[in-house]
Amino acid sequence: MGYDSTMSSTADDSSHGIDKQHLASPIKNLVDKFQLVPEFLKVRGLVKQHLDSFNYFVKTEIKKIVRANQEIRSTLDPSIYLRYMDVHIGEPSMIFDAVTEKLSPQKCRLSDRTYAAPIYVTIRYTTGSHGQTVESTKKNVIIGRMPIMLRSSCCVLYGKDEDELARLGECPLDPGGYFVIKGTEKVILIQEQLSKNRIIIDTDKKGCVQASVTSSTEKTKSKTIIKMEKEKVYLELNMFKTKVPIMVVMKAMGMESDQEVVQMIGRDPRLSALLLPSIEECADLKLYTQQQALEFLESDKMLKMPLYSTGPVEKGARALSILRDIFLANVPVHQHNFRKKCIYVAVMMRRMMEAILNKDAMDDKDYVGNKRLELSGQLLSLLFEDLFKTLNDEARKTIDALLARPSRSSRLDISQYIVKDYITQGLERTLSTGNWDVKRFRMHRKGMTQVVARLSYIGSLGHMTKISPQFEKSRKVSGPRALQPSQFGMLCPCDTPEGEACGLVKNLALMTHVTTDEDERPIMSLVQSLLLVFLPPGIQVFDKVGQVVS
Structure with missing residues (x-):
């Protein structure tokens, strides 16, 4: 007959007068639960x-x-x-x-x-x-x-x-x-x-649907708004005098192919139809390359004058620095690679278009999660x-x-x-x-x-x-x-x-816990390690800089 370890441990615990089942059982009575509050407040305090x-x-x-x-x-x-x-x-x-x-x-x-x-x-x-x-x-x-x-x-x-x-x-x-x-x-x-570094879908005073992000980093704080007005999509940023056609911004960030932008937004033909007037507007302005788009953004009617001038700069450099540092400041750009920013803009446009097609996709500003x-x-x-x-x-x-x-x-x-x-x-x-x-x-x-x-x-x-x-x-x-x-x-x-x-x-409720802005790098490294464990072989994972993680 084999020796049962569980039986011996239970017998050992009962001899010491410890009832483990009673200790592990849930506290059902509300009066018993309420006794935990002063102990919790002693440990944590209210402020x-x-x-x-x-x-x-x-x-x-x-x-x-x-x-x-x-x-x-x-x-x-x-x-x-x-x-x-x-x-x-x-x-x-x-x-x-x-x-x-x-x-x-x-x-x-x-x-x-x-x-x-x-x-x-x-x-x-x-x-x-x-x-x-x-x-x-x-x-x-x-x-x-x-x-x-x-x-x-x-x-x-x-x-x-x-x-x-x-x-x-x-x-x-x-x-x-x-x-x-x-x-x-x-x-x-x-x-x-309202939450920082997060896409919020709502309407402006005129009733136009817009996607806004309040970006916040150690260097820069800015607000980026992408809105649909008269069937065309525009960007609103305080560094520009007027609203900017979104396709001009995409071309200025190096995405010169209209087809690539459409594919990024999604396969749904209704989304492509909503984007078509914006593509036509960019074609009417005769802007096809990145350099043409940057020069258009840097023209006097678009760009506000800089706070201080440090001498002559090459054409398009000021517009490029605004797109890199101020426009969606929370999305990092490494070595003039704007791909991540383009993907983020495509997500903003997709969410905004889904809200236009289906009003249920609008964000509730009163929801505590936002x-x-x-x-x-x-x-x-x-x-x-x-x-x-x-x-x-x-x-x-x-x-x-x-x-x-x-x-x-x-x-x-x-x-x-x-x-x-x-x-x-x-x-x-x-x-x-x-x-x-x-x-x-x-x-x-x-x-x-x-x-x-x-x-x-x-x-x-x-x-x-x-x-x-x-x-x-x-x-x-x-x-x-x-x-x-x-x-x-x-x-x-x-x-x-x-x-x-x-x-x-x-x-605040008595037992509310408010977390601080902790560093996101440990979470990113954890996600990467989990991806490497659970991903099937042959699929590559890229880090922030765009390097393949081994």
Whole structure:
């Protein structure tokens, strides 16, 4: 008779008094389930989404922004440059009478100061000019001061127990997730936005069906709209004065064959019929090659004047750079290979045409899956990116103005022209007033920060989880106010104000988890490895650059 291991293990467990079947059985009673909520909140807290977002910004996103805009190079003398090598946030502190004094949130509240930490960078730069330049490196150069969120990884309260918090003058039950600006507690409200880097099919004011993508990368933010107007398909991009025929754009990206475009969109004859007027329009303009299309796009009636001119450029270069860097910025282009961008445009056109043929294919803007919540980290990264780019532009202009002088007495040191007050004042002013005026990214919003309500403990917690709408409250529309079935488990169905803001200002549910923008490379490598495992032999897989993955 054979020895049964399962029987022996069951007997062994029962001798120790462990009933594994009872432990593995599902919890059926709602009262039993409800006991998990306080334990969950003890572990996670209620404002973890704010803290995670800010931590991701200070650890990862700020490095990406600095890396994408790492060089200041003079346009008059290219040998003079400044390069940012590294960036990190220090401890919250302030310099008084040449002495660095550490800050705590309570100290800032009582003395009406901003609870902020210095932003340190390592720079490599050149001194001298007229061909006689010397390279130097400086560490821990302060370019500004970043307001610090309480209880985040940069805060002095991070990881402290109750006794240490009491010594610092803080309440152990205070969740954090807000800033202290000029002695006032300010919270950045969660902003509800339509999803970035995703095709949204809707209609414009005239009722024309359009496919829009709000592209967002570390370098560029742009909005691309492809719409059907009077049976013809056009592209709308803010770098062009008027709408551009879509077939001209496809030809400018190297897809000169009309048949290839039709095949990309699909075999359905109804789709080909919808595209035919656009093909005829391109033929009427007598544009057949890539160079002809680029020259047409660069004509005075199409292209807006550049912000600054750097001398003569070859024909079509400006239009090509717009198509590469601004048009659908989220789709990468490697070595002037626009094929991926062409495929993406074909998908946009196909989805738009399917919506014209079948109204059910239209996207519902009120569906939660088409929305994203912008947290404090993402909003601060936008603001910091704008201020950092402006700081670099101002430094470049100052250097060029100095180099343009006929005579100079001193050696030129580019590191002296980084104005550290610019970022500090910009961040402090925006968080203090709550008005986010970022002209570079066409962002003009008011009331995005509010003073933390301290009338009651539950009131201040509710203030941290409040979601600000993208619509104006005065609009008398019922769609965005209605309770969507897709909000189940994510947004609270009860916690909304009465009156005109009813249904627009929402609150997160207690156990909602908001994820951060994590790096997509691990997911891509996982997909590639799974494809290689499950694909039949003989089928090739290509990576981002277009190389065959072995």
